[in-house]
Amino acid sequence: MSSALDLDLSGVPTRRGRRAAVVLLVLLVVAGLAAGGWWWWSNRDPGPQPAAEAFASAWDEGDPAAGPVAGTPATVRQRYETLVDGLQLDPPAVTLTEVSEPVEGTATAALSVRWDLGGDRAWAYDTTADLVRGDDGWQVEFTPALVHPRLTDDLRLVTRRTTPQRADVLAADGTPLVTGRGVVEVGVQPSRVEDLEELVDDLRDILDLTADDLAERIEAAGENAFVPVVTLRDDDYAEVEDELYPLPGTVFRRDELPLAPTAAFARALLGRAGPVTAELVEEHPERYAAGDLVGLSGLQRAYDEQLFGLPGLEVAAVPGEDAAEDTEEAVLHEEPAVDGTPVRVTLDEAVQRAADDTLAQETEHPSALVAIRVSDGHVLAVANGPASGGLDIATQGRFAPGSTFKVVTTAALLAEGLDTDDTVGCEGEAVVDGRRFTNAEDGARGQVPFREAFAESCNTTFVTLAGDLPPDALARAAEDFGLGGQHGLGVDAFTGSVPTNEGATDQAAAAIGQARNLASPLAMADVAATVARGAHRAPQLVLDPDPQDPADERPLDPEIASALQQLMREVVTNGSGSAVADVPGGPVHGKTGTAEYGDESPPRTHAWFIGYQDDLAFAVLVAETEDSFGGRVAAPLAADFLTRLAD
Known part of the structure; x- marks a missing residue:
């Protein structure tokens, strides 16, 4: 005999059956709503924040094109390198500071940019990046103004270096011992040479030189090149000027070098200063550049950092190769050179x-x-x-x-x-x-x-x-x-x-x-x-x-x-x-x-x-x-x- 809550023999649900059906229907509705909510949550717009963060991180690593950018990464990368190659600096530190609320598929990200200039110096500024919502999500629109607000397609960034004044080596009472003194660079201009063999023999005799490769260097140089022979103090040059000056092919340059009172004066101890070597430039690129006058031996080398000083650096936006003729450059940042500081010694x-x-x-x-x-x-x-x-x-x-x-x-x-x-x-x-x-x-x-x-x-x-x-x-x-x-x-x-x-x-x-x-x-x-x-x-x-x-x-x-x-x-x-x-x-x-x-x-x-x-x-x-x-x-x-x- 069946319960009153069960189905009767005619197939009409009993009261218990009707309740079960209602519960099942409710469960199905709830499940459907949950599934639809999950689909909506998983496909909603996350906003521009993640894209802005990813772009800032990619630029901080040195390659902004690796972030979410509009356009092909290769094109963006080429544009960026054209803009910044002249800086000759390591990639900047880039920090995302703020992202605006999106409006009609656009947003703006505020970025803080800091370039390390060496010597505890930096070039820091704020810039902005525009973001757009496309089929592939939020992307940064790369423009020159993103790299720096004053950049345009006609400009690119460069650094220009200024050389500090090298300091003297002083005696205990402050009298300069090693200071700038006049010199004459004796050289040869190949186009002016009449008899190469005779010229080389004369230079050897007058200057007491070995100069085994002098003739070969003159022959290998361009016609109007300056082929260096020797650098003489003013006094030493004065003694041989009358013999050197008339020689066909000789040319002369006046300059100033940090020198002691005489060539022999504490020479091994004080050392010498001269053009920087390629090895020193490679070892200290933040301090030296080709053409610098640096300490090469002795005390001049040991205290070169103090004597040399700190080079100055100027960051400028200059016209690119295809810029309009009336494009003007702009100085964006300047760090003045710091001249060297004298070294004082007890020598009398x-x-x-x-x-x-x-x-x-x-x-x-x-x-x-x-x-x-x-x-x-x-x-x-x-x-x-x-x-x-x-x-x-x-x-x-x-x-x-x-x-x-x-x-x-x-x-x-x-x-x-x-x-x-x-x-x-x-x-x-x-x-x-x-x-x-x-x-x-x-x-x-x-x-x-x-x-x-x-x-x-x-x-x-x-x-x-x-x-x-x-x-x-x-x-x-x-x-x-x-x-x-x-x-x-x-x-x-x-x-x-x-x-x-x-x-x-x-x-x-x-x-x-x-x-x-x-x-x-x-x-x-x-x-x-x-x-x-x-x-x-x-x-x-x-x-x-x-x-x-x-x-x-x-x-x-x-x-x-x-x-x-x-x-x-x-x-x-x-x-x-x-x-x-x-x-x-x-x-x-x-x-x-x-x-x-x-x-x-x-x-x-x-x-x-x-x-x-x-x-x-x-x-x-x-x-x-x-x-x-x-x-x-x-x-x-x-x-x-x-x-x-x-x-």
């Missing part, structure tokens, strides 16, 4: 000239001379002779100091209780662990006071006495004179190396400035200045910009300092340094040195003389000599230097 022109002139006569062997003012540690001269190969051996050379190191050894011996009046042996030879040591020219004086052995630089005395010293005694004493220490020079320099000795033979050789002991002329001039001052103060060279502050002054034991001063005076009055005994001015204190090196017999030598007179300490080195001695080679140069200063 008079002292440096005297040092350079002294070494000019030593043309056969590498040579160097360093002078330091005792009272303040200022380096007044850094000279390298003509045979030094352009190297700054005065501050960076590494040479055995020879007997000039006996100043340090004596300080160690005095600290261990030696008295300068003690009797010591100055025999013809001394043997340490089987190694034979002798004196210069096999000299011998027998039993003498230590002061006499020091004055005559008796090797066997020091070799013998060194055996009583602790292994680290020489290294510790060297520190008191600045050897191997820190410096505040502001340029690369070698302050010396005196390692702890390893065994009796090593210690014996180190006591006379051989073994593994190494020093530069700067370091040994510092030793002389320390004796004169009675304390060590790190020497100074670059004053501005201020380098790292040197260590505080460290005094020597007053009794040791006084003894060393007396001993160095006796070297001049009664010993191996007599070459400086009669120079004008105050009394000279000094120490000769001869360092053997190599395997030749007799061995080659480095000849030294260090000393001081009044407020000036100095070191002279003549390197790689043929069995010469400090007293015979270096001391006479010291005498010449001091005489030039007095004159």
